[in-house]
Amino acid sequence: MNIRQLTCRCLPLLLTLLFQAVSVAAQNRPVCLQCHESQTGRGGAVVKPWQGSVHAENGIGCQNCHGGDPNDPVNAMDPSRGFLGVPGETAIPSFCGRCHVGIRDEYLQSAHGRALGRGGPTCVTCHGSHDVKRATLSIINEKNCARCHAYAPAAELKNAMVQTEKRIETIDERLKVYKGEGVDTEAREKALFSTRNRYHRLFHEVDTAKVTGESAQIDAELDKIQQDFGRINAERQKRKIIGAGAVSGAFLAALFFHLLRKTYD
């Protein structure tokens, strides 16, 4: 082990220990963040992108992908605590595929997956590593695709999926509005998540006929969610009618008490 390797391995540990000694203020934050935030260079560069990612938004922390113990500063990166570190290029699909199982399988069967290790793209080539955003059709664009091949076949596929993408985006926006108003959207979000995943699996397909067929089934799933929205709106309308009655009743009561008081005056 040379000095550089030794430094690379020991520096995070030393920084972690130092951080623990000088600050206990952040005791409830994962030790991964406590240490990486204080680092400069590559180690520290991962924190901010992750904080803005779809993973952070959904509570997927460092340890969920890289393993290790986020509560133990000394042994956080100990392999015996499940620490996996950074995967090699060919291991990336199975690394991400622990959660994104279906997409991994689709990818591995696709032209992209078959070129794995031979210059083909991995998950992070298109989706990024820490700044992972919610996948949309916008990922299929000339800038991304033309890095490896002509854009035309990808554009044809994209056109076949545009309508479904729009519906998913509309439903997603509507769900966000409902969620911001206190509606329990968890089940519907899960349904949309599942449908969206099924749809995203098509991203890795190259068969336009299959994509069209699958899109019809996905549309049927989306119809169910939109029917739910109809029920929510009907319930809200009912509440407003009851509310109008209640407010009017209160005003009438106020008028009655006021006039009754006048009779005593």
Add this chain to the structure above:
Amino acid sequence: MSFLKRIYRWIDVRIGAGELVEKELTGYLLPRNINVWYSMGSILLVIFTIQVATGILLLVYYVPDADKAFHSITFIMNNVPFGWLIRLCHAVGSNMMVLILFCHMLSVLFMGSYKSPRELNWLSGFTLFLLVLALSLTGYLLPWSQLSFWATTVATNSVGAIPYVGGFLVEFLRGGKLVGPATLGRFFALHVVLIPSTIAAVIGAHLFFLQRTGVSTPPFGLDDSKNRWQGEGYRYESHPGGIPFFPNYVLQDMTSIAVYFAFFLGVIFFAPHVFFPADAFVPANPFQTPDHIKPEWYFLANYQTLKIFPSEFLGLAVQGAVTAFLALLPFIDRGAEKHPLKRPLFMVCAVGGILLYLALMIWGHYS
């Protein structure tokens, strides 16, 4: 003799109910020029009762555990029959309680009703105001949403600016270095047991002082609006020839309460989200700080004051000085005149103070 009259007579001969009704209701006379602002206290009593009732109902399903609190509130809002109504009544009611308290205190200020011998009425009322703010602050955390988590983080952080003991106080309030499950436990106990029972006791004291001093005469419509009490001895301010509390002023109270209900139900049914930003429905996430966390509207001026001073301690000190000044106002303002238009210095300070408070609130909202 009807059956009901026989029951009444049976009770009356034992506890003197008739005499009590005569003394406290029909024979309890109020100033003839009494106005609608005197019914704010009754509205507040109704709000407090609703808060207690809806709070108890929420307790049936609410789970004060950091892992379950948010989901229990979501369950109440979406699955429990009328749970949404109960929760909205409680949450909107807390805002209304602060709003009506402001109205009540301002009316007391402008009508000079805090002046001697009513120092204890004012002090107990001011204590109630602070307790209601504490009740609102502790209740804010309980849904364990992003909003409640981060607003509590900001609010408890500011205590840290107190020299020497600030750090200890923050840790004491939070039950740890950061807002976490221990904070939820503490705030839950304070919100559900300690503060409401203290409020109930102080309300009792407030009403007792009112009972002993008598209702103050409004300064409006009188030739002489000066306070005549010189501290020579105990005096109950009676109002011979005044209007009876029952039925006359009770009907005024009922009118005000009904108008309040119309407004309150209007918010609940037509604008329920006016007090709920979207972050109020996202579970607390200690790893993700929302972009624009703002406290509730009634803490916005305090929040902005902390920001405009070069140090948080200075901001806290100014707020402490203003609070102490207001609490001790009856001991500072010893003038006999009660009519606001005959108190120019008071009017300048009061109107200036209200405008400054509103400006800080708006600034805090948009900053």
